Amino acid sequence: MERELILRSGKKLAGKNNIDNKNGTTLSNGFHDHKKDSDIGLPIYRKFFDQIVVPFLLILVTPHVGILFWYTHRQCDGSYAKLGMMFTEKSFLSGMYEIWYRTLHWPQDGLCFYILIGYSMWALFLMAVLPGERVEGPVTPKGNVPVYIDNGFKHFVITMVSLAALTVVLKQYGMSPSVVYDRFDEILLILNVFSFIFCAFLYLKGLYSPSSTDCGTSGNPLFDYYWGTELYPRIFNFDVKVFTNCRFGMTVWGLLVAIFALKSYELHGFVDSMFVSAFLQLAYITKFFWWEAGYMRTIDIMLDRAGYYICWGCLVFIPSFYASVSLYLVSKPVNLGPVTSLLICFCGLTSIYINYIADWQKQRVRQTNGECLIWGKKPNILRAKYMLESGQERESILLASGWWGMSRHFHYIPEILLAFCWSLPALTENIMPYSYVIFLIILLTHRSFRDDTKCGMKYGKFWAEYCRKVPHKIIPYLF
């Protein structure tokens, strides 16, 4: 999707009931907003925990995660045990001092800045100029309908081909994009500092110059900084979340996978473990961009405001963590052999296919108003009513057959299996290359609860009925 989001104003929908639309403090049914907490009367200690303790701890701790990850890889031979020993030998604080002030390279010249600024300009340029189909996102709680230009796939393909071309050109002059690997710590530092400032900017923008009526404050600056003050902010008509989530986070993940594979090739020649892992990750990211219009209907976009949680996550956490298996494999090449390689590729590709088809079934049934076939049969659907904040009633289809009849988030299973498949080439010497899979299991389990809460509040008794039909969250008959 390109240059964003044009919001078809929901203002005309407002005013049907006694809703405070100035700052979004009251919701019809809690649909889509953190203010749901106050609506359902959570105890004060719970609000203190959710809106102060959690944001504070996450903002404090998360910037260290990517850095510790890089440090483990570069200084501890990819072993968390060695990292732990370093902290045991020194104290925790002197260990952190050692990492931040003695080991990390703070940028000494402009190269890493130019790389990051250059890439961002490139992505914004493609967002603005590439043609694509016009697609509508889901109606927001305030009745706005975000509109996108679906040009993400073109952006990704052009960007990856351009990286290949750039590599050929740079090599003529004795240079290589693998400098990103060599100076990855500098890149992480710049991303961290930039993202902190950018999130502060977004916080203020949402308060003083919001792009749509889907904005507001909780009255708690810490929580607002963390969660965001706008659902769909735009800057110079560029959609912030399309940029941070897709054109930066997801694309940089793909670029890093390719660059780390290049570094491995420069060091060791062809290594099948690196190839298998990179191939599966790039296949997944390509699928993501093929389906990007569908991504605009997921929790990241519909529920999460553009604050530290999602924007820092996409600008810093994805680049520092998601390509971690490839980072690890650069210094730990493994020879898998053709049979194992093919087997892992087959399992990985099957997982991508199932995950994609599950996402597709949900979209298809809504696009056709239930007039389609799912697994060769008429779909089992539920027409669920919900209300916008304006009090206006809307209807959505909930699919209760196909992959969506197995469990409410069956598609998370292939997502996890796939991540396992691209980690497996690192074999079992260290747990570090499995960090992403472990993280993903936690993230998606938590997400299944978040989505249940969100849908329960949005659809009420209809969601309860769906849950009766499809009783398990992720694993059929188990969970």
Ligand code: NDP
């Ligand atoms: P989902 O695809 O699970 O979609 C959730 C939304 O879909 C709900 O909020 C609801 O929205 C709608 N919905 C829920 N149940 C049904 C149903 N039975 N029929 C029709 N619509 C339904 O969202 P996610 O954002 O969690 O996942 C999207 C994709 O992204 C998945 O493939 C997932 O695996 C992947 N993912 C990857 C992550 C990663 O870091 N690698 C992290 C998270 C997700 P509505 O309000 O429209 O009804």
